Amino acid sequence: MNPSISKQHRFFTRTLMRWHMHSNNRVMPWKFEKDPYKIWLSEIILQQTRVAQGTAYYNRFIKKYPAIEKLAKAKEAEVFKLWEGLGYYSRCRNLMATATLIHEKYKNVFPSTYKEILSLKGVGPYTAAAIASFGFDLPYAVVDGNVMRVLSRFFGIFTPIDTTLGKKTFNELAQLLLDPKQPAQYNQAIMDFGATVCKPQSPLCNQCPLSQNCLAFKKKSVDILPKKSKKIIVKQRFFNYFLLEVGSFILIKPRTHKDIWKGLHEFLLSETSSQVSTKDAMKKLSEEIGLSDKKTIEVSKLYKQKLTHQEITARFIRVQLDAIPSELSSFFVQKKQLKKIAFPKIITEYLEEAIFINT
């Protein structure tokens, strides 16, 4: 018996598991899943993503790539297109890298130790614990946003969850509380409990089985927990997109530099530090790439896209060229191909509204 486990700890775990047995009605496609590939895929998709948003993506991925070998052998552009709109595209790159690694190094057998799982690209402490417990019944406690919220409230912990000390505190506490005899059930229970009862806003304290011993409930601090320390500064950026068109061809470039949307594609971009007129944007374009015989045919309205730490304002300017410039020839594709290419949301939105694409 671990002496550092108090009465409060035991009440928490026992009551949580009882709730899980009798009152947990949450349904998700990957629940009770034991195939580590499917568990891994669902966990990567759900990183910083709501279940409601990720579910459709999960189902499409499983349908198209029912086993990891299929994913490992898929074309990169195809996988990106399937991931399009889900955000955090490094997850998609890491997904493909890990699928390839497991295919080649592990011969399609998913690694079964916590250490090996944690070493996979795109798999951090949370995801490793999730795969280890759900897939292999190993005693590792998951610590995600749900868990930190539940623990910070029940144990009245005001340490900010986004600090090193906070992460250490919640990780150690979560591991103490885990029922080592049924790690998968316990982890499922605490996350479902956080998502359905101990919610971020208006939690259901009046029908919470833990409330009698919940420190935040006792001290009326439920609504200020968990604590966070960071304040995010949102940077404004202005994107002038030029659609260089030559007949049925159009210029599309991949985003490869260290910036947002790496791995997706876009039109010719000229970024300005402030909102500029179409005329000035065209002038800047001419300075950057000297194109002759160009004719503006259409200027779109302004589109906005809010990211966590940036706000993008974009305008799309259609430019007709007489011929494909030789130095840019490798970037021209048939307009018909656009539907197979993965774009950021702001471009997808424009393309859905623009009718030229079908002409």
Next chain:
DNA sequence: AACCCGGGGAA
């Protein structure tokens, strides 16, 4: 330790 990386839904 601080910062970067998307998009959407709920209040």
Next chain:
DNA sequence: TTCCCAGGGTT
């Protein structure tokens, strides 16, 4: 608007 989501990687 603000918050935050089954977080992880880089500097």
